[in-house]
Amino acid sequence: MPRNARPYTRSIALWAISKSTVVTRGSQAFPAAPLSRPLSTDRGPHWQCRHAHRRRLEKGLPSRSGRLGATVVKLSGLGADGPLPRIPRRIERIMRHIVIGTAGHIDHGKSALVKALTGTDPDRLKEEKLRGITIDLGFAHLDLGAVQAGIVDVPGHERFVKNMLAGVGGIDLVLLVVAADESIMPQTREHFEICRLLGIERGIAVITKADLVEPELIELVREEIAAAASGSFMEGAPIIPVSSLTGVGVEELKTAIRDVSLRIPPRPADRLLRLPIDRAFTVRGFGTVVTGTLTSGEVRKDEEVQLIPGGLTARVRGIQIHGRATDHAIAGQRTAVNLQGVDLSHVERGHVVTVPDQFQATQLVDVRLSMLPAAQPLRNLIKVRFHQGTSEVLARVSLLGRDSLGKGETDYAQMRLDAPLFCLHGDAFIIRQFSPTVTIGGGRILHPGPAKHKATDRQVRADLETLDKGSFAEKIPVFLKAHSRRMLDLRELNTLLGLTNSVIRAQLQEVAKSGAIIIVTAPVPILILPGTIVNLERETLALVSRFHSDNPLLKGISREELRKRLFGDLPMEVFRSCLDGLVQAKKIWLQDEMASLHGREVQLSEVELQLRDRIESVFRESGYQPPSISELAASHQADAALVRKIYFWMLRERILVKISEDLTYHREVLEEIKHKIHASYSPGSRFGVAEFKQLFDLTRKHAIPLLEFLDRERFTRRQGNDRVLL
Ligand SMILES: Nc1nc2c(ncn2[C@@H]2O[C@H](COP(=O)(O)OP(=O)(O)O)[C@@H](O)[C@H]2O)c(=O)[nH]1
Numbered sequence: 179m180p181r182n183a184r185p186y187t188r189s190i191a192l193w194a195i196s197k198s199t200v201v202t203r204g205s206q207a208f209p210a211a212p213l214s215r216p217l218s219t220d221r222g223p224h225w226q227c228r229h230a231h232r233r234r235l236e237k238g239l240p241s242r243s244g245r246l247g248a249t250v251v252k253l254s255g256l257g258a259d260g261p262l263p264r265i266p267r268r269i270e271r272i273m274r275h276i277v278i279g280t281a282g283h284i285d286h287g288k289s290a291l292v293k294a295l296t297g298t299d300p301d302r303l304k305e306e307k308l309r310g311i312t313i314d315l316g317f318a319h320l321d322l323g324a325v326q327a328g329i330v331d332v333p334g335h336e337r338f339v340k341n342m343l344a345g346v347g348g349i350d351l352v353l354l355v356v357a358a359d360e361s362i363m364p365q366t367r368e369h370f371e372i373c374r375l376l377g378i379e380r381g382i383a384v385i386t387k388a389d390l391v392e393p394e395l396i397e398l399v400r401e402e403i404a405a406a407a408s409g410s411f412m413e414g415a416p417i418i419p420v421s422s423l424t425g426v427g428v429e430e431l432k433t434a435i436r437d438v439s440l441r442i443p444p445r446p447a448d449r450l451l452r453l454p455i456d457r458a459f460t461v462r463g464f465g466t467v468v469t470g471t472l473t474s475g476e477v478r479k480d481e482e483v484q485l486i487p488g489g490l491t492a493r494v495r496g497i498q499i500h501g502r503a504t505d506h507a508i509a510g511q512r513t514a515v516n517l518q519g520v521d522l523s524h525v526e527r528g529h530v531v532t533v534p535d536q537f538q539a540t541q542l543v544d545v546r547l548s549m550l551p552a553a554q555p556l557r558n559l560i561k562v563r564f565h566q567g568t569s570e571v572l573a574r575v576s577l578l579g580r581d582s583l584g585k586g587e588t589d590y591a592q593m594r595l596d597a598p599l600f601c602l603h604g605d606a607f608i609i610r611q612f613s614p615t616v617t618i619g620g621g622r623i624l625h626p627g628p629a630k631h632k633a634t635d636r637q638v639r640a641d642l643e644t645l646d647k648g649s650f651a652e653k654i655p656v657f658l659k660a661h662s663r664r665m666l667d668l669r670e671l672n673t674l675l676g677l678t679n680s681v682i683r684a685q686l687q688e689v690a691k692s693g694a695i696i697i698v699t700a701p702v703p704i705l706i707l708p709g710t711i712v713n714l715e716r717e718t719l720a721l722v723s724r725f726h727s728d729n730p731l732l733k734g735i736s737r738e739e740l741r742k743r744l745f746g747d748l749p750m751e752v753f754r755s756c757l758d759g760l761v762q763a764k765k766i767w768l769q770d771e772m773a774s775l776h777g778r779e780v781q782l783s784e785v786e787l788q789l790r791d792r793i794e795s796v797f798r799e800s801g802y803q804p805p806s807i808s809e810l811a812a813s814h815q816a817d818a819a820l821v822r823k824i825y826f827w828m829l830r831e832r833i834l835v836k837i838s839e840d841l842t843y844h845r846e847v848l849e850e851i852k853h854k855i856h857a858s859y860s861p862g863s864r865f866g867v868a869e870f871k872q873l874f875d876l877t878r879k880h881a882i883p884l885l886e887f888l889d890r891e892r893f894t895r896r897q898g899n900d901r902v903l904l
């Protein structure tokens with residue numbers, strides 16, 4: 179055993195073996211793809227290190243024990259939630275799970291090629307066999323040792339391009355098939371354009387039916403392909419002549435697929451599960467099964483998932499990859515999932531299997547739209563077919579302040595969808611003409627849930643440009659701004675992005691550090707634009723000062739009233755943080771749940787001041803037997819309302835203390851009473867009501883409320899008919 183290959187007992191990520199260590203477990207291999215996520219080590223100490231087999235694996239051969247292996251890299255210091263490390267190039271090359279799609283004109287030999295590569299006839303429908311054409315997607319598994327590829331075979335017929343579109347999303351590599359005897363044909367171009375618009379980054383051109391033509395013709399086709407590919411993602415891609423009939427070129431093609439595949443970086447593990455469904459069917463005894471290319475995240479057996487649109491939840495009863503049962507599948511794998519708890523009638527192509535309670539479908543999307551060079555100009559508000567993932571819906575294109583978008587042009591637009599669809603920021607889409615159905619353009623989703631725009635709003639264009647070209651830190655404020663409340667909680671923001679929890683938290687911390695957003699601590703953190711906080715603070719100050727001028731004798735506005743009036747529908751934490759900020763900045767005083775402007779004293783007029791002094795001296799002088807409020811008004815011949823107003827102000831200022839419904843004492847008198855009791859009794863001693871009455875020369879009318887007040891103040895405690903001094 180190499181020195182670095184220790185037994186793993188920690189439950190966090192297994193990022194900890196030396197570079198040259200190959201690991202297998204039981205009869206199952208660990209392909210390189212799981213490197214994109216932490217490996218759980220709770221499966222026991224069954225790690226075997228097959229150091230010597232690395233070379234065989236690198237060449238794509240099975241290890242000598244008949245098992246496949248993978249190398250796990252030592253990258254210490256990362257927990258299961260840590261950001262993903264970059265897998266060193268050397269390691270990337272060990273093993274790949276990828277998805278390959280075919281593309282090309284009808285009858286050019288795509289399905290025959292898939293059969294020649296894999297032994298599987300991808301034309302699975304009875305009608306396909308009967309008519310000899312591919313109608314819907316077909317699937318096969320290509321085992322190249324270090325490269326495990328799922329192949330999606332698409333129909334070439336123009337009528338079935340919509341099926342082609344459902345299959346080609348999420349592929350890593352396209353095999354652009356061109357028959358030697360026909361060369362490039364309309365659907366060769368259309369499929370190629372679709373791949374380009376979908377942002378597919380790698381391709382191999384295959385000249386099929388090489389047995390039917392002279393070598394010179396093959397060279398001509400090769401030149402035509404090279405010319406068509408120039409300036410695109412396929413510029414310089416391998417072009418391989420093949421005969422599916424004789425087998426010539428098939429091995430070369432496999433080698434090329436392996437070479438290209440090993441250079442594909444692993445799909446980042448920074449996103450949540452998305453499995454756009456391309457097929458749904460039932461299997462007797464198992465129920466509903468859906469298949470698709472797992473475009474991001476991972477899915478595990480027994481976990482709960484949700485289907486969007488629709489929102490139905492289901493349990494993952496089983497998972498298969500290339501016909502073999504497994505406990506979990508990761509991004510980049512062709513995956514079949516057996517769903518428990520949903521009826522087949524509720525599941526269809528276009529739905530997406532995802533994590534529960536995170537996403538919603540939308541009927542409005544902001545996009546960057548590019549028209550194909552050969553397309554007819556697109557008129558504003560025209561109806562088109564909108565394809566995203568495996569779904570297709572009708573949509574109207576609302577252009578931003580223009581009447582049409584010409585061929586080859588690119589601009590921002592808003593799509594108004596006829597039916598809800600689940601997509602995220604950055605997803606690719608295609609549009610096809612309503613009739614006749616030809617592909618006319620495509621692009622990227624910028625905002626998957628915006629407000630409806632006014633066509634003339636200039637700011638909209640600037641914001642969309644940021645969502646298109648900006649950095650993560652620049653985009654976040656735009657998402658916040660686009661929301662009517664100008665804030666989003668982390669969950670709401672992630673509805674647009676689909677990142678894993680740890681990744682989005684880490685990235686947002688960075689953005690907050692730059693000052694572009696403020697994160698308010700809450701059970702789900704709330705993201706706010708600094709400007710929004712500034713406005714709220716300004717409004718708070720304005721409201722408090724307005725309150726002061728309307729209510730000069732009141733100390734301030736109650737906290738709850740302030741919240742209701744300004745922050746009614748905003749989260750409590752935002753209110754709290756805003757108010758805390760103002761208190762800390764010494765702009766607001768917060769006392770007894772009352773907010774007032776910092777440094778503000780209640781201002782009384784000259785007349786009011788005189789009245790206050792008179793009332794105060796009445797209460798001081800009347801000592802233990804103060805007057806009631808009505809007696810007070812009568813004896814002063816002053817306006818009763820004004821007396822009440824001053825009286826309440828004095829209560830709020832705690833100059834007077836109301837001890838019962840009818841009795842109010844001057845604060846100093848109450849202090850004096852307490853002093854006198856202390857002077858007469860030591861703590862712990864008892865006295866009765868009679869003693870108390872005598873001590874202060876009181877009747878029951880004053881004595882009982884006073885004693886009850888002292889009990890409430892925890893100055894005394896009642897025991898039977900006595901009081902104990904505390
Ligand atoms: N001679 C020859 N015929 C081929 C080859 N590949 C496909 N074909 C034939 O071409 C026809 C169309 O093939 P198919 O795979 O269905 O084309 P697809 O529509 O692109 O899937 C079938 O009759 C095949 O037998 C080849 O390499 N050589």
Ligand SMILES: [Mg+2]
Pocket residue numbers: 288289290311312331332333334
């Ligand atoms: Mg076919």
